[in-house]
Amino acid sequence: EAGVTQFPSxxxxxxxxxxxxxxxxxxxxxxxxxxxxxxxKEIKFLLHFVKExxxxxxxxxxxxxxxxxxxxTYSTLKVQPAELEDSGVYFCASSQDIQGAFGYTFGxxxxxxxx
Amino acid sequence: xxxVEQSPQNLTAQEGEFITINCSYSVGIxxxxxxxxxxxxxxxxxxxxxxxxxxxxxxxxxxxxxxxxSSLHITASHPRDSAVYICxxxxxxxxxxxxxxxxxVNP
Numbered sequence: 001e002a003g004v005t006q007f008p009s010x011x012x013x014x015x016x017x018x019x020x021x022x023x024x025x026x027x028x029x030x031x032x033x034x035x036x037x038x039x040x041k042e043i044k045f046l047l048h049f050v051k052e053x054x055x056x057x058x059x060x061x062x063x064x065x066x067x068x069x070x071x072x073t074y075s076t077l078k079v080q081p082a083e084l085e086d087s088g089v090y091f092c093a094s095s096q097d098i099q100g101a102f103g104y105t106f107g108x109x110x111x112x113x114x115x
Numbered sequence: 116x117x118x119v120e121q122s123p124q125n126l127t128a129q130e131g132e133f134i135t136i137n138c139s140y141s142v143g144i145x146x147x148x149x150x151x152x153x154x155x156x157x158x159x160x161x162x163x164x165x166x167x168x169x170x171x172x173x174x175x176x177x178x179x180x181x182x183x184x185s186s187l188h189i190t191a192s193h194p195r196d197s198a199v200y201i202c203x204x205x206x207x208x209x210x211x212x213x214x215x216x217x218x219x220v221n222p
Contacts, residue, residue: 031208033209033210035210035212041214042117042119042212042213042214042215043201043203043210043212043215044212045209045210045211048208048209055208056207056208056209059209091157091158093158093210098208099145099146099205099207099208100146100163100205100208100210101146103148103160103163104148104160104210105160106150106157106158106159106160107157108156108157109157109158
Protein backbone atom coordinates (compact mmCIF):
# COMPACT_ATOMS: atom_id res chain seq x y z
CA GLU A 1 0.00 0.00 0.00
CA ALA A 2 1.41 3.39 -0.98
CA GLY A 3 1.88 5.83 1.85
CA VAL A 4 1.14 9.53 1.94
CA THR A 5 3.07 11.23 -0.83
CA GLN A 6 4.04 14.87 -0.87
CA PHE A 7 5.49 16.85 -3.73
CA PRO A 8 7.86 18.60 -4.05
CA SER A 9 10.17 17.51 -1.26
CA UNK A 10 11.95 20.86 -1.35
CA UNK A 11 11.06 24.24 -2.80
CA UNK A 12 13.03 27.46 -2.76
CA UNK A 13 11.17 30.51 -4.00
CA UNK A 14 11.53 34.24 -3.83
CA UNK A 15 9.34 36.41 -1.68
CA UNK A 16 6.23 37.36 -3.63
CA UNK A 17 6.19 34.23 -5.77
CA UNK A 18 3.57 31.51 -5.70
CA UNK A 19 4.13 27.92 -4.65
CA UNK A 20 1.77 24.97 -4.74
CA UNK A 21 2.33 21.94 -2.56
CA UNK A 22 0.63 18.66 -3.26
CA UNK A 23 -0.39 15.79 -1.04
CA UNK A 24 -1.66 12.39 -2.11
CA UNK A 25 -3.20 10.61 0.87
CA UNK A 26 -3.55 6.89 1.33
CA UNK A 27 -6.27 5.64 -1.00
CA UNK A 28 -9.58 5.47 0.80
CA UNK A 29 -8.60 7.84 3.60
CA UNK A 30 -11.33 10.46 3.70
CA UNK A 31 -9.50 12.62 6.23
CA UNK A 32 -6.58 14.72 5.09
CA UNK A 33 -4.67 17.15 7.25
CA UNK A 34 -2.09 19.84 6.60
CA UNK A 35 0.39 20.78 9.29
CA UNK A 36 3.38 23.11 9.33
CA UNK A 37 6.58 23.33 11.30
CA UNK A 38 8.39 26.63 11.25
CA UNK A 39 11.96 26.88 12.52
CA UNK A 40 12.26 26.30 16.24
CA LYS A 41 8.56 25.81 16.83
CA GLU A 42 6.26 22.86 17.28
CA ILE A 43 4.29 21.43 14.40
CA LYS A 44 0.99 23.27 14.08
CA PHE A 45 -2.32 22.40 12.51
CA LEU A 46 -3.37 24.21 9.37
CA LEU A 47 -6.53 22.51 8.17
CA HIS A 48 -8.51 19.32 7.87
CA PHE A 49 -10.47 17.96 4.93
CA VAL A 50 -13.13 15.31 5.07
CA LYS A 51 -13.37 14.15 1.51
CA GLU A 52 -13.55 17.36 -0.51
CA UNK A 53 -14.97 19.51 2.29
CA UNK A 54 -13.01 21.69 4.67
CA UNK A 55 -13.89 20.36 8.12
CA UNK A 56 -11.68 22.79 10.02
CA UNK A 57 -9.49 25.51 8.56
CA UNK A 58 -8.94 27.44 11.77
CA UNK A 59 -5.18 26.95 11.61
CA UNK A 60 -4.68 28.66 8.26
CA UNK A 61 -2.50 31.69 9.00
CA UNK A 62 -4.02 34.15 6.54
CA UNK A 63 -5.70 34.49 3.17
CA UNK A 64 -2.45 33.98 1.30
CA UNK A 65 -2.94 30.28 1.91
CA UNK A 66 -5.48 28.36 -0.15
CA UNK A 67 -6.09 24.65 0.20
CA UNK A 68 -8.19 22.53 -2.10
CA UNK A 69 -9.13 18.90 -2.39
CA UNK A 70 -11.16 18.61 -5.54
CA UNK A 71 -12.80 15.22 -5.92
CA UNK A 72 -11.76 14.23 -2.42
CA THR A 73 -8.52 12.63 -3.51
CA TYR A 74 -5.27 14.60 -3.54
CA SER A 75 -4.97 18.04 -1.99
CA THR A 76 -3.04 21.15 -2.90
CA LEU A 77 -1.89 23.97 -0.67
CA LYS A 78 -1.08 27.18 -2.49
CA VAL A 79 0.79 30.06 -0.96
CA GLN A 80 0.36 33.30 -2.90
CA PRO A 81 2.26 35.56 -2.52
CA ALA A 82 4.84 33.84 -0.36
CA GLU A 83 6.44 35.73 2.50
CA LEU A 84 9.66 35.00 4.39
CA GLU A 85 7.76 33.77 7.46
CA ASP A 86 6.10 31.06 5.37
CA SER A 87 9.36 29.12 5.34
CA GLY A 88 9.10 25.81 7.10
CA VAL A 89 8.24 22.18 6.59
CA TYR A 90 4.70 21.43 5.48
CA PHE A 91 3.41 18.01 6.42
CA CYS A 92 0.37 16.23 5.16
CA ALA A 93 -1.31 13.36 7.01
CA SER A 94 -4.30 11.17 6.34
CA SER A 95 -6.53 8.96 8.43
CA GLN A 96 -9.42 6.59 7.89
CA ASP A 97 -11.71 8.19 10.44
CA ILE A 98 -12.20 11.70 11.70
CA GLN A 99 -10.59 11.14 15.08
CA GLY A 100 -7.70 9.06 13.86
CA ALA A 101 -8.80 6.04 15.88
CA PHE A 102 -6.78 3.87 13.49
CA GLY A 103 -3.87 6.26 13.55
CA TYR A 104 -2.48 8.83 11.19
CA THR A 105 -0.03 8.36 8.34
CA PHE A 106 2.27 11.23 7.54
CA GLY A 107 4.02 12.24 4.37
CA UNK A 108 7.71 13.10 4.23
CA UNK A 109 6.96 16.79 4.15
CA UNK A 110 7.77 19.65 1.82
CA UNK A 111 10.55 21.94 2.97
CA UNK A 112 9.67 25.43 1.76
CA UNK A 113 12.27 28.15 1.83
CA UNK A 114 11.24 31.68 0.92
CA UNK A 115 14.18 33.97 0.20
CA UNK B 116 1.29 27.60 27.04
CA UNK B 117 1.09 24.69 24.62
CA UNK B 118 -1.51 22.04 25.31
CA VAL B 119 1.21 19.40 24.92
CA GLU B 120 4.54 19.86 26.70
CA GLN B 121 7.56 17.66 26.20
CA SER B 122 10.83 17.27 28.04
CA PRO B 123 13.71 17.30 27.65
CA GLN B 124 14.15 19.35 24.47
CA ASN B 125 17.54 17.78 23.84
CA LEU B 126 18.96 14.52 25.08
CA THR B 127 22.36 12.98 24.48
CA ALA B 128 23.05 9.41 25.54
CA GLN B 129 25.71 6.76 25.15
CA GLU B 130 24.89 3.62 23.26
CA GLY B 131 23.22 1.09 25.50
CA GLU B 132 21.67 3.60 27.89
CA PHE B 133 18.02 3.55 28.91
CA ILE B 134 16.23 6.65 27.68
CA THR B 135 13.05 8.33 28.86
CA ILE B 136 11.21 11.18 27.18
CA ASN B 137 8.28 12.75 28.97
CA CYS B 138 5.06 14.36 27.75
CA SER B 139 2.37 16.21 29.68
CA TYR B 140 -0.91 17.30 28.21
CA SER B 141 -3.99 19.28 29.10
CA VAL B 142 -7.49 17.85 29.31
CA GLY B 143 -9.52 16.69 26.39
CA ILE B 144 -7.31 14.39 24.39
CA UNK B 145 -8.80 11.21 23.03
CA UNK B 146 -5.43 9.63 22.28
CA UNK B 147 -1.73 10.29 22.74
CA UNK B 148 0.72 9.67 19.93
CA UNK B 149 4.46 9.20 19.88
CA UNK B 150 6.08 10.02 16.56
CA UNK B 151 9.62 9.83 15.22
CA UNK B 152 11.31 12.06 12.69
CA UNK B 153 14.76 11.32 11.29
CA UNK B 154 16.86 14.16 9.84
CA UNK B 155 15.44 15.11 6.46
CA UNK B 156 12.80 12.47 6.78
CA UNK B 157 9.12 12.26 7.25
CA UNK B 158 7.22 11.54 10.42
CA UNK B 159 6.65 7.96 11.45
CA UNK B 160 3.99 6.98 13.94
CA UNK B 161 5.43 4.86 16.76
CA UNK B 162 2.53 4.46 19.16
CA UNK B 163 -1.02 5.56 19.70
CA UNK B 164 -2.20 5.24 23.31
CA UNK B 165 -5.39 5.91 25.15
CA UNK B 166 -4.51 3.93 28.26
CA UNK B 167 -1.89 1.66 29.77
CA UNK B 168 1.28 0.64 28.03
CA UNK B 169 2.46 -0.50 24.62
CA UNK B 170 5.72 -2.13 23.58
CA UNK B 171 7.34 -2.51 20.20
CA UNK B 172 10.83 -3.93 20.15
CA UNK B 173 13.02 -1.74 22.32
CA UNK B 174 10.42 1.00 22.54
CA UNK B 175 7.88 1.25 25.34
CA UNK B 176 5.19 3.89 25.71
CA UNK B 177 3.10 4.44 28.81
CA UNK B 178 0.29 6.78 29.66
CA UNK B 179 -1.21 7.83 32.99
CA UNK B 180 -4.63 9.30 32.31
CA UNK B 181 -5.12 10.65 35.84
CA UNK B 182 -1.83 12.50 35.78
CA UNK B 183 -2.14 13.48 32.10
CA UNK B 184 1.34 12.22 31.47
CA SER B 185 2.99 9.88 29.01
CA SER B 186 6.51 8.56 28.68
CA LEU B 187 8.46 7.03 25.85
CA HIS B 188 11.25 4.69 26.88
CA ILE B 189 14.02 3.29 24.72
CA THR B 190 15.93 0.34 26.12
CA ALA B 191 19.47 -0.49 25.02
CA SER B 192 19.69 2.67 22.93
CA HIS B 193 21.57 2.61 19.64
CA PRO B 194 22.96 5.37 17.41
CA ARG B 195 20.25 4.59 14.85
CA ASP B 196 17.70 5.72 17.46
CA SER B 197 19.00 9.28 16.99
CA ALA B 198 16.03 11.30 15.80
CA VAL B 199 13.44 13.80 16.94
CA TYR B 200 10.72 12.21 19.05
CA ILE B 201 7.42 14.03 19.12
CA CYS B 202 4.46 13.64 21.41
CA UNK B 203 1.05 14.68 20.08
CA UNK B 204 -2.48 14.61 21.45
CA UNK B 205 -5.67 14.12 19.49
CA UNK B 206 -7.96 17.02 20.37
CA UNK B 207 -11.21 16.63 18.51
CA UNK B 208 -10.22 15.90 14.96
CA UNK B 209 -6.73 17.38 14.98
CA UNK B 210 -3.34 16.66 16.48
CA UNK B 211 -1.62 19.10 18.81
CA UNK B 212 2.11 18.55 18.98
CA UNK B 213 4.80 18.99 21.56
CA UNK B 214 8.00 20.71 20.49
CA UNK B 215 9.87 17.47 20.12
CA UNK B 216 12.91 15.97 21.77
CA UNK B 217 16.14 15.79 19.80
CA UNK B 218 17.79 12.53 20.81
CA UNK B 219 21.42 11.84 19.97
CA VAL B 220 22.86 8.45 20.83
CA ASN B 221 26.62 8.31 20.62
CA PRO B 222 28.51 5.08 19.92
